[in-house]
Amino acid sequence: MRGTCLRPKVRDRRCAYEHDVRSAYKTAETEVLFDEGATLPPISIRLGDGELLKIRGRIDRIDLAFLGERMYFRVIDYKSRPRAVDLLRMYLGLSLQLPVYAHVIEAASEALFHAPSQFAGMYYVPVYDPLSELKRDEEAALSLRKPIRFRGLGLANRDVLQLLDRNLPAAKDLFPQMLTKTGIHTNAMVVSAEVWRALREHTLKKASELARSMVDGVTAIAPYQLKQERACQNCNLQSVCQFEAHFDERQMRVFKSIAKDDVIAQLNVVALDVREVQ
Ligand code: SF4
Incomplete structure (x- = not known):
């Protein structure tokens, strides 16, 4: 031992x-x-x-x-x-x-x-x-x-x-x-430092949106899929939610894969907004 x-x-x-x-x-x-x-x-x-x-x-x-x-x-x-x-x-x-x-x-x-x-x-x-x-x-x-x-x-x-x-x-x-x-x-x-600041603001906004939907009682079973990764793969609540990806495929939220440079371009837009607010 x-x-x-x-x-x-x-x-x-x-x-x-x-x-x-x-x-x-x-x-x-x-x-x-x-x-x-x-x-x-x-x-x-x-x-x-x-x-x-x-x-x-x-x-x-x-x-x-x-x-x-x-x-x-x-x-x-x-x-x-x-x-x-x-x-x-x-x-x-x-x-x-x-x-x-x-x-x-x-x-x-x-x-x-x-x-x-x-x-x-x-x-x-x-x-x-x-x-x-x-x-x-x-x-x-x-x-x-x-x-x-x-x-x-x-x-x-x-x-x-x-x-x-x-x-x-x-x-x-x-x-x-x-x-x-x-x-x-x-x-x-x-x-870059600027993109980090934008990512930080974006993260807080995402957290707020998630919390908002919880407060509003949004309880739809809609797990995400991103490339080969599905939310259900790492979740042990399937016996509770009864979600079956094979049968309920239309309920999946399928995210498109975006290249890193495109994500950074999106965050640069956020960075501009953050600068304007400051
Ligand atoms: S197993 Fe159920 S609770 Fe877990 S991620 Fe999938 S749909 Fe959501």
Whole structure:
């Protein structure tokens, strides 16, 4: 028993080690609650009609790094499975967690760190017990010695991205397709500061729309489908909702896949609106 419990922790420590020694980031806070009476207040969003939506949650980890006088933060969320960060899913409102967390940190930077900080990225980090799933497959177990890859969305600034790993761009084990010798890799998951601000506003708007429909009692069973992914695949409520995709196909909300550049173009429109309001 003792051995099985310790194994994942040993693996996690070994694989996290590469990030610890090669990254300029240091963990500043863990398990940060934002809620009534907690360290940070909940996010309040107006729904109209005087109603207020309060979003509460817990941020797994906040890391800080410095570039000159500027302080940058990245937010980390641990997941039991590797999960990619997809700008389109965020844009469609299917993945709001990380941008909401990043917004909370930005808004509470003075309270948390006694100084303003800038968004540098948001990442999912897989932490799971792979050995239980590998059924002691020796070859696969060897692959576990590879360092953990953070998957996320970063700020499109070469110097800021370099803070992730001082061995970039030569080393590609932690952040493949991130930097080139002179710039940022074309496939890097990054957005400009302006697009990040637009994504943040868009996320809050999506959260407000979702809450509005809940308050209005919209209970239609209409799971989404995006490419091969269906909401029902990760849901264990099928025995309750009785939804059968084969029979109820017309009820699916099928989202069209949009290229990253087109999503960014849409967000740039939001960015213009945000600028005008400010
Ligand atoms: S299984 Fe039912 S509740 Fe779950 S996502 Fe599908 S339709 Fe919604």
